[in-house]
Amino acid sequence: MSDPILSLRGVSKRFGGVRALVDVDADVHEHEVLAVVGDNGAGKSTLAGVLAGAYRPDAGEVLLDGRPVVLGSPAAARALGIAAVFQELALVDDLDVVENLFLGHETRRGPLLDEVAMEREAWRLLDQLAASVPTVREPVRALSGGQRQVVAVARALLGSPRVVVLDEPTASLGVRQTAEVLNLIVRLRERGHAVVLVSHQAGDLQAVADRILVLRLGRVHDVFDGDASYEDLLAAMTGAVRPGAVRPGAKHPGPNRAVRR
């Protein structure tokens, strides 16, 4: 496999007394979808936040092309080619689609904003994502969940980042919209982006993931190939005994069910 674009080495992060990440190693390659899964509170979103520059790790380092970097802010991460779509999407409801897409890095003509160029680029991006957004001059609060997701992804793609971090992109979507977003992820991979997909929807992972990193209580519990079975993933996420791994003779999925709570 090629050298990783982005790596975490021994990264730890705490929030007050809560250890959100403990000594986490991870590698992200181009042309690859790395899925990050875990139960609630396993540290998935914190990991996404560290990769995207929203959180600074307390210990450990972030390597970009093998060299240590400091991702001091989402803007700094972006400048290094790492774009993120956060769980809450981070769209400003009162601003319209174009304003949201270019927020923080607007195109200018002299001292003033170049609305024409931005609106054109917005349509180009949305067309590329085969997005069904009716108008780009509408406040995003008027859009559906799927449309908002598309806007957030389109924004992440501005400036052609090498790494795209998606935090729970399908959590609030219906079946059809979920399929659209998964298609979008496959398209990102085909275009050569490295994609980090944080999710706890096993179906998403099996559809698009090349490797699956399982977090449990802030630690990397296991790394699977994309074709790992649902049972294996669930067992790793919850810490239950993996049938077939530890107890080769066990046939009943009893232990899994017992910890499902």
Added chain:
Amino acid sequence: MTAQTHTTGSGLPAGGALSGAVWQRMRGGSSLLPIVAALVGIWLILGAVNPAFLAPENLVNLTLQSAPVGVIALGVVLVLLVGEIDLSVGSLSGLAAAVVAVGSVTLGWPVALAIAVALACGAVVGLAYGALSTRLGLPSFVFTLAGLLFLAGVQLRVLGPLGSINLPFESWFVRSVQQGFLPAGVAWALVGGTVVASAVLQVVARARRRRADLACASLPQIVVRTAVLAAVLSGIVAYLYLGSARGLGWSVVLFALLVVITDVLLRRTRWGRSVRAVGGDRRAAMLAGVPVRRTVVLCFVVCSTLAALGGVLAAGRLGAANQGTGGADTYLVAIAAAVIGGTSLFGGRGSAWSAVLGVLVIQSIANGLTLMNVDQAARYMVTGAVLLLAIIIDMLLRKRREA
């Protein structure tokens, strides 16, 4: 995709998209139409009760009364937009007035220097507020309340035992604020220039958007907009220069200029977009890479500097600075004006023009009721009721958009 289908970007017929856009703006609460309608309604009522209210001479007075507090309200619009508030703008304007008076009279500085020092005081206070807000994370409601008291104290100390200082009547500053008016010819030239510039800019923008295959205004729309602008501006100038009316005072022109500049900054620059984004959703703005701290600090600095400028204009208009300058209800009128004019108390939504409209509403009520010999008590009550109404409308709009 052909140019034909892409012109609206949505496949909708152009007319539908445009009326949709207008409706969207109304629903988004960014339209100034309701407040303009309310202002016209208030004028008609006050004029019907006492025709003297609508006399050109009185309306000139109204604009002169509105300019100082309008400048303060313009600054308040900025801090409200970014999701903060500044309760100390009244005290700060009073302090600025005191600085101008003490500097130019007691200390014998040139007036320009005294004004510059007063404005610098405002900027420093704004910087301090910005630091308190962005570095310590204190709520602006609390630290500007502290600032209100503190600055009122500084104002008394600066004025010293006299408590009131008259500015020399012959100074260019007092003369231009009190008696300086734009010559009618210049006013008409300004109207013409503005109308032509607006039309040219609209036609150029339309051409660019057409070339880019984007939805654009139709030529008849541009003609109608330009005609409305021309009618409104020439109506104002014609009326204010009618008969013995003096026309547009320098302070009024300065206020209008500041509003136009702020409006362009808010709508057409990266900074303005940052302001709306930070006020609308601070975390989202931060994640998008907007320099949140810088944006907030700058809003506090501009607000405080404009408050100081408002105080300077008030001192010029009064020809004096005393303990009451900027006191009493100044800050309430300025904040109420911004809110009545349609700037949300909750951040993210508003316009520089809301300072103009809100101040005109409040000062019209005050002016009209004074002409009717209604006492201060009733003026406060009426203004309070109007403010309550404006906040209820703001709240309802917000609820409906979030529903």
